[in-house]
Amino acid sequence: MDQRWLVEQARKGDHDAFAELARAAVVRLDRAARLILRDPELARDAVQDGLIRAWRDLPGLRDPEAFDGWLHRLTVNACLDLARRRRRRPIEVELSPIHHPAVADASAGVARRDLVENVLRSLDADGRAIVVLHYYLGLPLTEVAATLRIPVGTVKSRLHHALGEMRVAIATDTNEPQREPIAGGQLA
């Protein structure tokens, strides 16, 4: 069924339409929240908060085409609210995937996943939110900045930092030689 039609119906108070939209989105929202919060239970709370608020405020959404991005923002902001409320208690719960997809080189894939996961764990919730919004949920940098209410430059620099850490971790692990920068900032 056409998502735009579902959003328009849900805006008018059709709960069945909203349920369909929620079921279609919940897996992705849950995964995004787990990446940001590093805690499945907190992620569950954040997604619930986001969906409840989405239902409540849906009549105010002017553009039905913007529903996905809007719902992502609600959920990410719910994650960050939860993270800030829990800041006094560090959250470092290991996520234990039940299924791993079959890959050609499973051991290399798992190793790479672990390296990325380690770098993610070293970031704070806001840093993880930037990575998730841009690379997992596909928001452009300007929308990431608008969602988190921070300058685009901050988004870029934090993303640059996080990616740099990941690349270094992977390059080190795979023993790929690091290229030395030469004067002027170009890579040799």
Place this chain on the structure above:
Amino acid sequence: MTLEQRFERDLPLILDDIAMGPYPDYVDGVLSTTAQRRQRASWTFPERWLPVELTTARVPQTRLPWRQVIVLVALIALLLAASALYIGSRQTTLPEPFGRASNGLVAYARDGDIYTVDPKTNRSTPITTGRDLDTSPTWSRDGTRLAFRRETGASSVAYVVDADGRSAAPVSDPMRNMSELAFSPDGSTVMFTAGTDELRETWIANTTGKPDPRRIDVGMSMVSPTFRPPEGSEIIFANGSSVEQGRGIFAVNVKTGAVRTILPAEPGNFRDWIRVSPDGSHIAYSAATASDVRNTFVVHIVGADGTGDRALPMPERATFQDGPSWSNDSQRLAVARGYADRNSDMALTVIPADGSSTGIETERGLTGCCDTAVEWAPDDTVILVSPNDLDGVRKPQLLWNPETGATQVAPWGAKGDPAWQRTSR
């Protein structure tokens, strides 16, 4: 495809793999909750008329009593916020904090007021007016705000103002000998120095909310501090010792206060005018050996990790080079070059950062004394120069073509430190 490109391509899949878990069975519980709740009527709340970004902003944690007076205050605040968003939306895309960008306005001080001028039309706009003595404007890296000094008797106060002149606000207490105002790369703070020549202090203050100015205490005098791009998590500086004691180059982590040595202080080796390349990889500085009779400065480049220290080449008859300034693409440096022992017979020169040539010079005699401040235009096609005469008196700004060495007086006739706004390409 490079390793980095492959990695960025694969990152969404890696993230998906990390986050994988059981199907979120709580969705039915959520839906039973929402089924019992009413939606907000579309015409009864202000978000109806506000952008989606505003309606998705996080709400305060504490619930306020929902009384009529508070509703009225909230409505006024939201309308003000909407107005601010509308004004802000006129510049929808901000430039990256480093690297090339498009040329915006030039900011300058004249008769105690700050102005901006559009170099294309030569039309000036006052930013601050009135009886206060305002000076030394400098742009934030995203071009949306200016910082400047307001002189109050023997002291100065640092101010931040929007690019259109609105919302001027002090961010420091009055301090003596304030100088070197600069925004952090993300614009959240400004840095400035104050204090005596013997003890230069570096301060940081927030640019929004409570300024909360605090001193960066590294246990030594800090000279020529500059944020290291791109994050600005480090400040690079020289220690403030004399020529005899020697000056080294150091970096302090802004958050932790940890100090690392880039080049150690060595007696008789004096380092000054620290400038970090926009890509953050290298540091240019002026180095001199003790001499009472002649200017001995030579421009050096060293890696940000302290490796590969080397001097930039000079023609045989040149006697010194000083005051390096990086191009936005980190490929070239503008320097002042002397052909006499003292600050006379000087030319301005653009040198490749790799030292492959002695560069392209301007005619001599354009500037004559002291520190000649230069700033590359955001697109690197022209350099804005603030020259001095032999007595150190500021002369009108110059526009310098880095490709040919040709110069002309800037038509807006301003004097003082150059400041060019970055805008999106």
